[in-house]
Amino acid sequence: MTSPAAPVERRVPEAIHRRRWAILGVLMLSLLIVVLDNSILNVAIKTISTPAPTGLGATQSELEWAINSYTLVFAGLLFTAGLLGDRLGRKKTLLAGLLVFGVGSALAAESGSPVQLIAFRAVMGLGAAFVMPATLAILMNVFEREEQPKAIGIWAGSVGLAIAIGPITGGVLLDHFWWGSVFLINVPIVVIALGLMLWLVPDSRDPNPGHVDPVGVVLSVVGLVLLVYGIIKGGQLADFTDLTVLATIAAGVAVLVFFVVYEKRSDHPSIDVTYFKNKVFSAAITAIALVFFALMGVTFFSVFYTQSVRGYTPLQTGLLMLPLAAAQMIFAPRARLLVDRFGNKATTTAGMVLVAAMLAAFATLEADTPIWFLEVMFFLMGTGMAHIMTPTSVVIMQALPREKAGSASALSNTFRQVGGALGIAVLGSVLSTAYRNGIQDKLGPLPADVRHTAGESIEATLGVAAKLGPNGKALVGPANDAFLHAMHTTALWGTGVALLGTLVVALYLPGKQQPAHRTEQGETEETELVSAEK
Incomplete structure (x- = not known):
């Protein structure tokens, strides 16, 4: 006679375990709007740079700040937001973050100048800082350890979804409404997310949280x-x-x-630097920072390539970016299968090599390059990203104790955002410097007060050319040539950074691990599920 199977020992209460996938869906929606905002903005930056009434007439440096004011506040507060979530409850901080993000979005939509837009984007970054770490920390507390890699892969796939629908949504909005609609669209999504969060998501906290710094x-x-x-x-x-x-x-x-x-x-430090004594942890964090350094900088200039040089509309530009997102959506949840077979090191190194190769391919693009070539590049770049983000996210989250999930998530996203901000700043500056050096000889006939402004970016040059009427047509060709040269130079800089990331992960990430039988029986359960159903 067969004896009945012993009941499965669960760390997560049964009532929460049953609805864990619905909770994951709500967390993905919250994460989606944070990522969606930047992906929508990518197709709108050219429109925002257009003079009023179409846009705000923002210069390239103001556009960089519109992106980076959000990113820097986001990155600077992520770790503190994670600690506050550990202390006060992740659900509470997530709800507060969503509310602030929604208010900031509404204000950004009504900005009357680039300076106002930069300020309100910083408010949005404040809200987003409390959203991002809380989503992953809650995920780690509603899934058992054996399901966490799968859940993290699906969670990471929502980034791909946001990258997919963001540019397309932004293109549709810009085709029918004013530029501010790309921020206003966040408001109804925030309202829906708040309602679902209150209904479904349990609260959790660390009974021994760190001190705010x-x-x-x-x-x-x-x-x-x-x-x-x-x-x-x-x-x-x-x-x-x-x-x-x-x-x-x-x-x-x-x-x-x-x-x-x-x-x-x-x-009571904001960042416990002792974490970085672990070479595997440090390598995973560094890989995330370097790949986003390269990716964010390239995304910034690719919009000007498709819209200013190739003449595509914002909606068409959004559709052109679809392969990048589709690849992430397809491969991010499945990347763990390659990790199981080949290990973290081989999977992540291959992903970094693929991203570096696609960045180098940008240096070959010309004004008449077949557009299918760009589509293949975007798809392969998304494939590489998927095989970097999922393995490194799992390494980072499982490197620290479960009750420090908020801190691990905050560290991961801090380095991602800092890497992205520096990528936009550094590669944007390389682009601007190379462009000015390439176009300045063609601006000699312009008045001195116009010459400097016209040389800052291709949009500035084309704007001056439009005001000059027929006399300005002679500037269009040189502007395109100067931009292409600047883009090629910038892409090679990005490639070098991606190759550096490749070297880091190849040297320090772990190889294929042998299967090990683990048990969590007898572990002290330190994380309290405040809202657990009895």
């Missing part, structure tokens, strides 16, 4: 802002030897160094 937060944000400002200013002036540029960059680096020293000596 306001000094560390201020130091990190100030240091990053100074560093990014100096880099963007250098690109705007096309002169990195300018004393103001050098002084600002040096000040940013000095503040960040002081931040690291302060964190090492603090008894």
